[in-house]
Amino acid sequence: MTTVGLITPEPEHPLLAATTELLRREHRVLAVDPEKAAHADAGPLADVYLLKARTPRALALARGLEARGVPVLNQAAATALCQDRTAMARRAGAAGLPFSATRTFGTLAELAADGVRIGPLVVKSRHSRRRDLVARVDSPAQLAELADEWADEPVVTQEFAENSGWDHKVWVIDGQVFAALRRSELAPGGRGPTLPLAPGELPPDWAELVVRVGEVFGLDVYGVDVIDTGGGTPLIVDINAFPGIRGQAGAPEALAALALRRARAAVAAV
Incomplete structure (x- = not known):
């Protein structure tokens, strides 16, 4: 019997809950809240952990x-690495991935005072986290208004690339690709619905591209936000380690299989 640990304060998350249901048929699942168990000696060890x-x-x-x-x-x-958008852009650029050109500023106030060309620009928190800053700015007045609220926030900027207004959300679990279309939060009217998209419906070579992202960043479970800048030309605008991957048939099965395979490989290597 294999014990799989979940490092999360929310083991009821849909992907984790479905994966847990599969695993518990023959194995043990242990949820670890990192805010309550902040060191590796807390409690019995699992054979593999999902972070x-x-x-x-x-x-x-x-x-x-x-x-x-x-x-x-x-x-x-x-x-x-995926939480630092500056480091992320550098790694992607060094690997030749089609990643949005990124500039870094110590604070948003510094950006507002820099005199950078506005029109249009995407401003993001440098450090990716829940409820971080992601906004389109089209004028100095908009930038100044944003700086009133986020003055001390370290930020990155990316030039806004014209696109359909839909983000391709592409997720990978151990090389298996899942995908959806989501109305961009930067589109007029803000974020909209998520629509199912079979991996085979992605533009040519996109699946291979997102799998390569995992190789470059050393990721097993991750998401890549890609926009089509015209004619199927991809532009990567963000990479996320272990995203939600909600509503994707086969994702819990892929995650459970990955966890068990890695646990068994670790035992075999001892």
């Missing part, structure tokens, strides 16, 4: 587990 949370305590817990030889998916270093 869904991305808080500093969750990363510290994952690093401690890795130091003890326990496999963690995704690894703490890869997860942390």
Whole structure:
């Protein structure tokens, strides 16, 4: 029997809950709230851990587990890399991935005072987290208004690329690709519905592109936000470690199989 640990304060998350239901037919699942168990010696060890949370305590817990030889998916270093949009852009650029050109500013107030050309620009928090800043700015007045609320926020900027207003949400679990279309939060009217999209309906070579993202970033479970800038030309605008992957048939099965395979590989390697 394999024990799979979930590093999350929300084990009832739909993807995790469905994966847990599959695993518990023959195995054990242990949920670990990283805000309450902030070190690797807290409680019995599982054979493999799924790192869904991305808080500093969750990363510290994952690093401690890795130091003890326990496999963690995704690894703490890869997860942390995807939280820093500056480092993310550098890694993607060095690998030749079609990633949106990114500039970094110490604070949004610094950006507002920089005299950077406006029209249109996407401004994002440098450090990816829940309820972070993602906004389209079309004028100095809009930028100044944003700076009133987020003055001290470290930010990155990306030039707004004309597109259909729909984001391609592409997720990968151990090389298996899942996809959907979602109305962009930057489109007029804000974020809209998510529509199902079979991987075979992606533009040519996009599936191979997002699988390569995982190789470049050392990720096993991740999401890539891609926009079509015309004629099927992809532009990657964000990469997320262990996203929700809601409503994707086969995703819980793929995640359960990955966890068990990694746990067995770790045992075989001892």
